[in-house]
Amino acid sequence: MRMWVNGGLRDADDARVSVLDHGLTVGDGIFETVKTVDGRPFALTRHLDRLTRSARGLGLPAPDLDEVRRACTAVIEANPMALGRLRITYTGGLSPLGSDRGHAGPGLVVALGEARRRSDTTAVITVPWTRNERGALAGLKTTSYAENVVALARAREHGASEALFANTVGRLCEGTGSNVFVVLDGQLHTPPVASGCLAGITRALAVEWTGAKETDLPFDVLERAEEIFLTSTLRDVQAVHRVDGLELPGGPGPVTLKAMRIFDERAGNDLDP
Secondary structure (H helix, E strand, O other): OOOOOOOOEEEEOOOOOOOOOOEEEEEEEEEEEEEOOEEOOOOOOHHHHHHOOOOOOHHHHOOHHHHHHHHHHHHHOOOOOOOEEEEEEEEOOOOOOOOOOOOOOOOOEEEEOOOOOOEEEEEEEEEEEOOOOOOOOOOOEEOOOOOHHHHHHHHHOOOOOOEEEEEEOEEEEOOOOOOOEEOOOOOEEEHHHHOOOOOHHHHHHHHHHHEEEEEEOOOHHHOOOOEEEEEEEOOOOEEEEEEEOEEEEOOOOOHHHHHHHHHHHHHHOOOOO
């Protein structure tokens, strides 16, 4: 495997950043995960737009998107694979120990790993921890990911692939790395970005392509939804068959199946929608 590290391709054994990089010491960084299909990235323009928004929200210099694109192309060409997870990481760079940033400039790492197609359905759990919809990092895709690691580990312990959060006022928010959609009376809904959820790329495409409504929803809507599905870069649209101990009837329901079909068709016709 070859990776892009701060200006050029490196072999995996030589792909290193300093132990004083602010992304390591205090989690001062942002990232994007991009699906690659047969050597081509999906929705890269949207991902780079969000990378820029996250940098602005964190107070980092705007990334050089031409360089990021060059890095992505170089890494994809150096690591051919049918389905991949392209990770773009942009950090505060070399800095003193502590929260203050240094003056060396940001760091950029791009890596690619193989991915597997997800199953059509999955199980999720709910967790007692909350998303802070009013926090400084709300809506930013940062490397400060430890609470997601803890929640996802709990999900794995309970035979699930995802954990779902409420926000601080008890409204449905998001998963550790996914957005959530529910069907009520045959209508598709997803929490608004104001809930504190990440403005997911797949979420946005699903809303545009299916006509889903952005709706402020109570957390217990998960107990009465007719169908539930998740969206994310590598899940695309994935049905949920179990929430905690509650089994949803059958496999993917009709609304979910339609959303899956629409997403597959539209994404297949345009790799940079």
